[in-house]
Amino acid sequence: MRVEGDDWSRLGDDAERVAHFMGNRAYLRMAEGRCAALAERRAEDGAREWWCTIYEKRPRVCRDLGRGSPECEAERELKGGRAAG
Numbered sequence: 001m002r003v004e005g006d007d008w009s010r011l012g013d014d015a016e017r018v019a020h021f022m023g024n025r026a027y028l029r030m031a032e033g034r035c036a037a038l039a040e041r042r043a044e045d046g047a048r049e050w051w052c053t054i055y056e057k058r059p060r061v062c063r064d065l066g067r068g069s070p071e072c073e074a075e076r077e078l079k080g081g082r083a084a085g
């Protein structure tokens, strides 16, 4: 998914970790088939959950996603009330 110039600026030190340039456009990186910003952790009940490590400064395209969008597993988890940003 696209990362615009203002997104890149907002990401700050996280930009290189979660996004990369292809030509003159930047996109979110993928790692093992998932967004590189996703991380796994254990919930209080011991269940496995995924969360967005840059949720507060996520790119505009992520903010525009509808809840439950297949493009973002973290959004899907959030809909289920499990993951947090």
Ligand code: SF4
Pocket (backbone or CB within 6 Å): 028, 035, 036, 037, 038, 051, 052, 053, 054, 055, 058, 059, 062, 071, 072, 073, 074, 075
């Ligand atoms: S909201 Fe989803 S797609 Fe966007 S950066 Fe976070 S994990 Fe990646």
